[in-house]
Amino acid sequence: MNARVRNRIRQIVGDAHWSHRREDLLLYSYDGMNRRYLPEMVAHPAGAGEVSAILRLANEVPFPVVPRGAGTGLTGGSLPVDGGLVLTTGRMNRILNIDPENSVAWVESGVINGDLQSEAKKHGLFFPPDPASMNFSTLGGNAAENAGGSRAVKYGVTRDYVMALEVVMPTGEIIHTGSAAIKSVTGYDLTRLIVGSEGTLGFITRLLLRLIPIPEAVRTMLAGFTDIGRAADAVASIMSSRVVPSTLEFMDRSAVECVRDYIGFELPSESGALLLIEVDGSPAAVEEDERTIAQACTESGSVFVRSASRQSDRDSLWAARRSISPAIMKIRPLKINEDVAVPRMKIPELVARIEELSRRYRVIIVNFGHAGDGNVHVNFLLDPGDADEVSRAHAAVEELFQVVVSLGGTLSGEHGIGIAKAPYLDIELEGTAIEVMRRIKRALDPNNILNPHKTFDYDRSSVARELRA
């Protein structure tokens, strides 16, 4: 990216909206994953027209272009691995229209998830996807990563709420995918091809999102069990009842030990696993669901069940879940968080296998996550100064992926592949399936301009190279 190229980009986005000063570039060199790659330039386009002009230029020169929302991703999806240009959605931050009659919203891709929630709430509506980053992360980033969240067990993930997109293709064409009609089968489903493609197949500039009415009533419950097996029995019993909880989170023994001192009440000492459960709906339905769930927990041998309907009481039950992250950081300063997912009835087996990995590799592992959809956050806790521990942890991660796949599961439930898991992709996917994905990438991005190395182009030799560097 020489001066001539930088100049052309400056002309496209305007003088105030680009930089190649090192102190600015540093801000765009990292995301929620713990690695740094310095871009050569950063630019903040105003919309699809400018993104299109830049992508055409990038194909001509060529140079890599890396889309970036708020940079909260956990798998390195917005890292400029090969340098080049970081292109942000920072200026595309307008909620264009909320249409309460059709329960939809048009937004630009740089709008913060939480900002849409606040606006939608004024119309009695909400946007169900609620990644933990929702107060910082952008809707464009949520869509690019197909973000999940705690409510996914009832409401699904980002993919289920994106109706239509304005996208700039890697070669610069602006296209519109999907429809404002809820049902549409016209042509290939480009919307869902772009959603979850981690910015490798297109740069999202606008989204049409489906909103739904805020439920009238919510009930939160915390239930303790002696062990994860009994908690899993309760999960099975709840999920085979006709109740669909809006949240069904679990914590294993090590997670319970972490939070014991942080929550506002005395946990019975025999609590070796916790379930945090929420139901929402009409007041009558919520009361009925609460009874069904309490009974399911009791019949599965729960140690205790607490229930709350008022916000302040609900917050105190959520305190257990929310205190995990700060609590575990006191054990070790470095955390590798893998968000594997398995068929939900395989969670006890997965947790048992993880306990065995923890013993064999001598690494502290804390498990919690979304029991309702089998999505487990496996946290490896490390001292970054202890090279041997770090190396044992990496070996344990690789074996974890093998275990997960042998249980019918997946490397990532909601965080994406990025560069963090790309080296392990072939543990889950056959070579033929990866080759089909590569053919699509090559067909839409023949010069490999848009977000190179993400998803399936960052192999184990790249990691080895990087560790040497």
Next chain:
Amino acid sequence: MNARVRNRIRQIVGDAHWSHRREDLLLYSYDGMNRRYLPEMVAHPAGAGEVSAILRLANEVPFPVVPRGAGTGLTGGSLPVDGGLVLTTGRMNRILNIDPENSVAWVESGVINGDLQSEAKKHGLFFPPDPASMNFSTLGGNAAENAGGSRAVKYGVTRDYVMALEVVMPTGEIIHTGSAAIKSVTGYDLTRLIVGSEGTLGFITRLLLRLIPIPEAVRTMLAGFTDIGRAADAVASIMSSRVVPSTLEFMDRSAVECVRDYIGFELPSESGALLLIEVDGSPAAVEEDERTIAQACTESGSVFVRSASRQSDRDSLWAARRSISPAIMKIRPLKINEDVAVPRMKIPELVARIEELSRRYRVIIVNFGHAGDGNVHVNFLLDPGDADEVSRAHAAVEELFQVVVSLGGTLSGEHGIGIAKAPYLDIELEGTAIEVMRRIKRALDPNNILNPHKTFDYDRSSVARELRA
């Protein structure tokens, strides 16, 4: 397809499972759309291995291969437009496994939707997609067309229930897409690219489907209104309440006139529009929802509201909806059924525009469909012997598509594009979006072997050619 090629196919599928006798081929020359194309050969492979061998051969020779389920599709998706080989899923009709603990089922693609429903019911589960053809159509066909149905307003469409696929690519590779974990973001979403691609991007051989618990209680309601505007007010009021009906069907004035003599009770004479509404869930929730809906209808000026909870009473309300098709066939022997969709609040405007088209083109048009998701079945009733009427109807159809798109809608809500709507694709999609779809098709099917001419390769000149022939 000479004798040598036929012989190789015979060797792949076995002697008993192919034919090129004219009387057999005739059976595979038509589907739910009113056109005929004779294939050169039909074969019934046992599974992915045989499909793969045939597709490799087809690329070598080459000859076109047209996948076929039960042939109930309404847009010609299984028609062998260029002759070649029809490849059926007739022998892939096993339900491989129903796993009630994880609420999933593995099925072969030739399993009838209704057969899965019967088996799932034994475990208290059901498969939500319910196209009108469900007692005949296959799950592979449902997935290829991304079929909808009456329950889509609450439960979504086929796409929302396909978790994983075994697919033979057009070039013969067998791949596995998706995951048995409910949440998975590993790699591109090939599952949803294949679902709805109308057999042009892959031949589906097995599907992993998500099932959900059968609701405890169902309540059916029929409400009459003086006109479609008031019915639309009721729809708006219901959808903006927190009630999500499991069915929300409407009939316009012409449809009401058709069914008046067929239903088991006297419709008040001022009924110019009907809504058929169902809610399901726990008994308490259903009762509450019924009250909310009755109130919404009354406040919107309904002429009458009837409600039923027993199956026999519910059937008598459904009789109104079910009698439309036989009733309208008495008006004219030929029906062109277009399943356009618009944002749901645009239905009254769409119906008004259709009334205007009906007057201007002098064609009888009857409208009914899924009000909850804006999916309207627009039925043009014709005498096939009246060439002028047929030609006026075709002109009206084209203008209908233009109206629908101007209202933010789509050519097809659930029937697919096939060859029936392919000539009109550019009314809805920009050239750049169509070109992106073509690039994907070319990347995955470089020799254009699998189901050629479907979705976007059947233009207006093909129709003109065909009308001349």
